[in-house]
Amino acid sequence: MIFCTKKNRLFFVLFAIFLSQNLHARELSQYSSTDLISTIESIIIKENKPKKDTVELKKRLAYLEKSSSKASSILYHALLANGFSVYFDKINKRSEFYYLKSIEESKKLNDPSLIIWTQLNYSKYLYFYCQIDKLIPIVLKTMEESNKIEASEMILPEETFKFFGWIMSTVEDNSAIVYYKKSMQYMEKPSSEYAGVLNAIGNCYFRNKDLTNAMRYFNQSEAIALKIGDSVRYAKILGDKALVYEKKRNLKDAVSFLKQDISYSQKFKIDKNEMYASILLAKILLKLKNTFETEKILERAGKIASSKSYYRSSLKEIIELKLSILNGENPGKELLLRRQLKQIEEYLLKTNGNTVLQRSYWLIQKKKYENDTNKIRLELEQGEKIKIILILISVLTIVLSLITYSYLNKKLHTKKIKLENDRLLFEKKLNDASSDINTYAEYLKNKNKQISILENELEEIKNSSSIYQEEEKIKLLEILNSHLMTDENWNAFKREFIKQHGDFYNTVMENFPELKESNLKIIMLQKLDYNNYEISSLLGVTVDAIKKSKQRLKKKLGDRYELLFEIIDYK
Template sequence: MLLKNNFLKPYLLNNYRRSFLIIFFLLFCATNIFANTNAKLVNDFINENKEVLEPATINKNYLRKAKTFKTHDSQVLQVVSKVLQAEAYSKNFDNINNQSISLYMEALSEAEKINDENLLVYVNTQVGFFYYSYNEYIKAIPFFIKSSNLLDKNTIQDLIQPADVYKKNAYFFGSVNEHQKSIDYLLKALTFTPSNSKLYATFLNNIGSSYYKMGAVENARNYFIKAKEVSLENNDKVRYAKTLGDLALIHFDQKQYQEAITLLQQDIEISIQNNADRNTMYAQILLTKAYVETNEFDKAKQTLALANEYVLSKEYLKSHAYEIAQINLAIALKTNDTVLELQARRALDVLGADIVTKDGQEAIKLVGWETQKEQFNTKLEAEKAKVEQANLKILIICGIVVFIIVVTIFIVRSIQLRFKNKETQYEKNILQYKINQLQSKSKLDEYDLTLKSYQSYLSDQNKQMDLIENELDKLNTNTVSKDQAKLFLQELLDQQKMSGTNWLALKNTFVKEENDYYNALLQNFPDLSELNLRIVILNKMDLKPAEIALVLNIKVDVVNDALQRLRKNFKGRFDNH
């Protein structure tokens, strides 16, 4: 828990003006609570137009409908219409395009003005999935964070397109390795899906994939088998083929290569018959890996060439092109094919720079880190929302006027009593430190990850640590609730320290900006330990010993001693670097 209520109240109730702002906010919520989205109306409109590929036709359908509805419903339908038009452009271009982006941004802006949670969940999900579909993970994350936060509040009774919303959120969070969250969303999606729907097998299949990625192989196998059975019952041949490929993946991991090959060949045959090109590609890549393991290199090359043909036709499949290059390199090394080895290494060099910020493993790691930061930064807002929305139902039942009077009296008395207490100043200081910490992290989020932005961030962090340590010294002389406050301050100090994931992100930024220096360092000082290598890198960034200690989560004395030993052992060469 970020902040306890007794720490929040002095901040929220520190003057009369803030008190009345809270009251007016509650009044605003009360007057707008009855203007919720008509989910049935919206769902009917979406179902009627989701297969339409002409944006102009969708807009005409909206204009015809809008004439018969009241203002609020008409505004909501306009937002939904723009989302559907954006999706139509996306299907037509099969790529990121300006028309879709423009319509999505207009829809999002209008949805925020309407301020309906149901509509905001739907729009943010669709925008996020647009970027996710073309492997733009980092661009997708803010939208899925917003939709997920609203979904997790469980305050929306009738979701717009519930199965689709839960499905798309599940796919994204599964892709950034939040597999349990993905499973939870998929299970909810199942509750809105008839068992005779093709989506039912799809959700079962994806739950199995999440369990597989979590290492729960038996759970994964059971869900794959269930999905296989349901897809046969529903005559869903493409999903049936995909389940064969997923079962083959388990056999592959267990080194049962012939079983995997048989299943993958069936998967490919069915996928080709049903024009499931992307699934065909996935199966061909895995089949190639199986052929490499069984030393059937000619078959591997032929199958990989077919997969590569599809990959090259799509600009957004560079991570799969990178995977194909890796397989080619493995084949070249096993067959001593120097020409293929050279081609593969060149492809890896070219593609590596592209996928690191999009759909490669490094991008997924970065998105995972960004996800954690975004979730952390929203916790304070969530706590504020809880305070602002407390007793909202009681307010509506008892009457707005009575509620205003009671709350106003309570707030005034609370302010008068709390400012007589000696602990108030300590609580305010503690909260301010927490806010400063969040603001410092937010600054780092607002800028591109550069060495300069990291230096500014770490400088802010060190100033905050000094303030917190001074406050701890003061509390040592105060016996009133000292233990509780000290525990909270110590928690703040611990949260200032950077995790291993954050260090990797910082290191990646350094290597990107100082690549020549980094390579020279590895060549000239091959005996450097990992800790010393980190210290040298951070020293190169002109970080002070205290800042280096913060990044590496070690004591300042350790940093100073290490720097002295480096200078002594390398006799001046270290200073030149």
């Protein structure tokens, strides 16, 4: 009996897991395009720090693999690639396969947001393992593609722009600060990420030898790190501030800050930061001729640098410092170090050494130059063609411009008189004692017709080649603005509306006291059977603005939104 109970429990647990995965698999495919990006972002953030257990990761992501949504499949392969990256902790074929597969699938789907994110996801992997030479062309392409869409259409725009900042900073391009500041617009403040970007901007200014701005940004970053209790970020900032003090030749304070940085790094087991801080401290201690303490620090830093293949540039610095300490006094040890140094230099020439960085910088500058050159060439070609055409038609242009101006001016004057007469006629009707909401409805319908006529006229003038088009456009815009719903007209309309639909108005206000005047305008006009286009024309806004206003109202009212429209339809 006990055995059967256990079997039943096991069956129900397995069934629940299966059912949960199937429900998840259906979930992503059912999201609207508006919510899809935020849904994808939440999944990415949840899987931001995968563990080394790839089997468990596959189980956790199974609902994405089983989903019929193509976006789910792309996400599955990209996140699985990240998982294998953490598992192997180096460049590996499994990660490469899934990264490239996710990029390929996103291109087939032709979704710009997913194309940019999958390429960025792959780029982070290449950056982390110092594959700079391979990375730069992909990043340049991704940057170019990101310029073609709005930031609101990107997946995690803050991460995207921050990464572009990293790359430009790595190759010492001044555009890094621009990207960093752009990423801050989409970050939560205060947060560790925000503090990190401030710190990164400080480093950019430091490289440009602007110590004042560098320290200003380091201090801002430090204030946020202390406020939110981010000790890890605080440790890194201390190390960066030490660089400023060193440049100012205040070596004592620089040593103090770096020792604090190392202490925090050891406490929180941040090996990479400890290694960097140790190298900086060793360089300063050598200036102070404290070789004993320098050797001790380099020994520990060397163990960290030897533990990862992608720390070899740091290991190169450590060996060079050790050689400077030996200064030819121990030929045997020096020979071993120089052999080791040669091997590392050969490796770095193919990955992230100065040669690669210089070539990467050259690629970026070359891309900029090509873009500028192509732009200038096209402008020159177009200029030559235009010059020939202008010589041939210059006389015709003058004559046609005069004729067009005369025609448009006469047409505009006639139309202005007609529209003004119509407006005065209807406003006279409104001032009559017999005016009611039906008169207003008729008045507003007429306004919509007039607005439509004016908009068509504006479009014609916009497409006209007349040199006087801007003058005519200004005149038409003045007339158009006079036909839009003014505050005075709205108040008069509202009074008449309440007279005829008082019960409806009172019901709405009793049940929805939080409604703003802008909401009431849309609700009252909708009660009179005006569609979104007609409402937008009267209020002088776009149809999208009306739709978004309704969406915000729906979000604000929640379940009561349906009740509001029941009242509109039936009250």
